[in-house]
Amino acid sequence: MAGVTMDVLTTIPEAPTGGVPSPRPLESRRGRSDRIFHGGVSLGGIIVLAIMVAVGVFLSLEAWQALSTTGLKFFTTTEWQPDSGNFGIASVLLGTVLIAIVGVAIALPLATGTALFITEVAPPRVRSTMVALVDLMAAVPSVVYGLWGLFLLQGHLVGVSRWLNTWLGWLPFFEVSGSDPTDPLSSTSVYTASTFIAGVVVAMMVMPIQCVVMREVFSQVPPGEREGAYALGSTRWGMIRVVAIPFGRGGMIGGTMLGLGRALGETIAVLLIISPRFDLNFHVLEAGGNSVSSLIALRYTEASGFGLSALMAAGLGLFAVTLVINFTASWFVARSRSGADSEA
Amino acid sequence: MSAVTTSEPTVAATPPPQPQAAPRTFLPARPDAHVAPAERRVIGGVSRESVMVLLGAVASSLATTLLLFGRLTPLAGKFGFVVVLFVVFLVTYTVLISLTERTTAIVDRLMTVLLTACAAAALFALFSVIVFVLIKGFNALRHANFYTEDMSIAGPLDPLTVGGILHAIVGTLIMTLIGLVITVPLALATAVYMTESGSRWAGFVRTVVTAMTALPSILAGLFIFATWILILGFERSGLAAAIAMSIMILPIIVRSADVVLRLVPGNLREAAAALGAPQWRTVWHVVLPTARSGLTTSVILGVARGIGETAPVLLTAGFTSTMNVNPRANPMVSLPLAAYELVRSPQENMVARGFGAAAVLMVLVLVLFTLARILGGRPAGRLSKHGARRTAARSAEDLRRFEARQHAVPSIDSEVMS
Numbered sequence: 001m002a003g004v005t006m007d008v009l010t011t012i013p014e015a016p017t018g019g020v021p022s023p024r025p026l027e028s029r030r031g032r033s034d035r036i037f038h039g040g041v042s043l044g045g046i047i048v049l050a051i052m053v054a055v056g057v058f059l060s061l062e063a064w065q066a067l068s069t070t071g072l073k074f075f076t077t078t079e080w081q082p083d084s085g086n087f088g089i090a091s092v093l094l095g096t097v098l099i100a101i102v103g104v105a106i107a108l109p110l111a112t113g114t115a116l117f118i119t120e121v122a123p124p125r126v127r128s129t130m131v132a133l134v135d136l137m138a139a140v141p142s143v144v145y146g147l148w149g150l151f152l153l154q155g156h157l158v159g160v161s162r163w164l165n166t167w168l169g170w171l172p173f174f175e176v177s178g179s180d181p182t183d184p185l186s187s188t189s190v191y192t193a194s195t196f197i198a199g200v201v202v203a204m205m206v207m208p209i210q211c212v213v214m215r216e217v218f219s220q221v222p223p224g225e226r227e228g229a230y231a232l233g234s235t236r237w238g239m240i241r242v243v244a245i246p247f248g249r250g251g252m253i254g255g256t257m258l259g260l261g262r263a264l265g266e267t268i269a270v271l272l273i274i275s276p277r278f279d280l281n282f283h284v285l286e287a288g289g290n291s292v293s294s295l296i297a298l299r300y301t302e303a304s305g306f307g308l309s310a311l312m313a314a315g316l317g318l319f320a321v322t323l324v325i326n327f328t329a330s331w332f333v334a335r336s337r338s339g340a341d342s343e344a
Numbered sequence: 345m346s347a348v349t350t351s352e353p354t355v356a357a358t359p360p361p362q363p364q365a366a367p368r369t370f371l372p373a374r375p376d377a378h379v380a381p382a383e384r385r386v387i388g389g390v391s392r393e394s395v396m397v398l399l400g401a402v403a404s405s406l407a408t409t410l411l412l413f414g415r416l417t418p419l420a421g422k423f424g425f426v427v428v429l430f431v432v433f434l435v436t437y438t439v440l441i442s443l444t445e446r447t448t449a450i451v452d453r454l455m456t457v458l459l460t461a462c463a464a465a466a467l468f469a470l471f472s473v474i475v476f477v478l479i480k481g482f483n484a485l486r487h488a489n490f491y492t493e494d495m496s497i498a499g500p501l502d503p504l505t506v507g508g509i510l511h512a513i514v515g516t517l518i519m520t521l522i523g524l525v526i527t528v529p530l531a532l533a534t535a536v537y538m539t540e541s542g543s544r545w546a547g548f549v550r551t552v553v554t555a556m557t558a559l560p561s562i563l564a565g566l567f568i569f570a571t572w573i574l575i576l577g578f579e580r581s582g583l584a585a586a587i588a589m590s591i592m593i594l595p596i597i598v599r600s601a602d603v604v605l606r607l608v609p610g611n612l613r614e615a616a617a618a619l620g621a622p623q624w625r626t627v628w629h630v631v632l633p634t635a636r637s638g639l640t641t642s643v644i645l646g647v648a649r650g651i652g653e654t655a656p657v658l659l660t661a662g663f664t665s666t667m668n669v670n671p672r673a674n675p676m677v678s679l680p681l682a683a684y685e686l687v688r689s690p691q692e693n694m695v696a697r698g699f700g701a702a703a704v705l706m707v708l709v710l711v712l713f714t715l716a717r718i719l720g721g722r723p724a725g726r727l728s729k730h731g732a733r734r735t736a737a738r739s740a741e742d743l744r745r746f747e748a749r750q751h752a753v754p755s756i757d758s759e760v761m762s
Binding site: 031033034036037038040041042043044045047048049051052055058059062109110112113114116117118120121122132134135137139140141142143144145147148150151152156157159160163204207208211235237238240261264265267268272293296297300305308311312315316319322323325326327330 | 421422423424448449451452455456458459460461462463465466467469470472473474476477480529530531532533534536537538540541543545546548549552553554555556557558559560561562563564566567569570571574591594595598622623624627645648649651652653654655658659680683684687698699702705706709710712713717
């Protein structure tokens, strides 16, 4: 620019003759390299889409074979004898849901408390350590939790089961058939391998997932509202109650449901702990229970072609439940005030 | 008014109180001038009193519970002890605070204790898991042969000095490697497709991928078992397991990579476009490097999830006790599967080996996890100290290059201008 000699004065270009100027049409044309780039990226997207759709469609088609023979009885039958055509997911689905409910019931207060501790109570240095540890908890493999539950937790929880049965046995779901609360020397084996114990182990896996989502939401509470509450003389708990929890409610619900989805799909920890049974068992403390994924893991080897499609029908049922829960969760998170840019 | 009097007490003392002929602004005498200005209240930090109350409550409740458990009632059990201790502590603490505080403050203190207790319980559970697995596996872990041999020569009754889990470690590494080769390019391409291409189908792909994150992991295994092994007739192998694992972690990685890419500020893309960069250059030189740490984290966390997952491998890999480095033929075992199979044995040594395998797996995940936290954890575009220095050096170099070019061939500029 420095070397330009100025022998031309600034001129005003003559206005184009012939009426009102129209806006220049804008068009974007991709170069060849960009077309290749788009092709490649779209190919990746299409492959992933194809895989995902293939999994869904294949499972549905296979499951259809089993579903079409049993019809609606599939949802009411408790037995699982596919070769004689007498099978249904009533008991396994009930077992799965019960395990997940126990898990979430234990994990939810823990996760909420831990998330609030991290965002509101802990000093900054403790906070970052806690964040890392909760993330780590989410990364511990489920087989490790399963071993821990089977070899360590079960021994301690049997006493809790017995206590609950003795004192709260009048509640229908704490009933245990075959137990005798008046006999202190009765065997504790009626309490082992129960839905309750599996649920506690699942709670340990679900808790960090819920906690991460809730922590994310609580940390987005606008500082103005937080300090406003303090300025009005609120205590910390008062601030949490009237500002943080209402603000984060959507995220709390969403996080809870995400955890629920994970709890429903858990296989190996449940498989290690529970002893399978096929009846409608609402008694969570009683020995034996079942879940869809442990059923698949147990039966896939011995299954014939038809048995396999029956297992797939069961898996598809579970998938459908999880799908609904996950989408509801992300709807709750996205709809909440706090979820505008958070991703569950 | 009061603000003036309190903040400048010295001024308040000096002016004579009697009004002058032409009254100007004056400060009225403070009615309580002899009282020293109130001391500033400490509103943060921990007071000595609250610490004392806490310690007193702990001591008192511990004593009460010990008395209850040992002497007065036939209570027993560790778990019960902790619960009773906590309840007694809460009651004692409430009584102690209520001596000095009102209801609002009591509730606040109690809730603080409860929240802390939740966090402590969660931490205790985590440490108990880690320590328990390490202790139970210690007997196997302390033998070097555990890491260097496979189980082919070890019978069910052999001592822990014979046999190890090298085959499972190698199997896990091979499966993970294949899984990475499959998932990383696909996941990145899909995430870029979803965020950058502006295609009408991007939303649809995102919905499908989100839906597939809900797929129970065992169904991924069942799908591969039914198609790859039963229909296509391949045998159970490391490759089948790796594919099942890929199907499971693909949606997870795509989803988190999508989130990371969407966090890249749009004005960076616009700046690149304004400089005339074609889109692939924008993505390659601006978007991906900006999101590098986040992308690394999402891949590592996805892989950590995949490594730890037993269910898909259980259905597709088969089980073997010998070393197999060929993923295309013969069964190949992974660490979680080995742990699962070994602990189901009635032999104590086998159970110890199972715990050893679980401990090795846990350490592997821990290492991956630490790696993810070191590499990632920074928001998009925020550079590390080293990265910032490198970027500064590079842009200084660019500046030098531009200036050199300008001084050397000024004619280019004039040609462009005219």
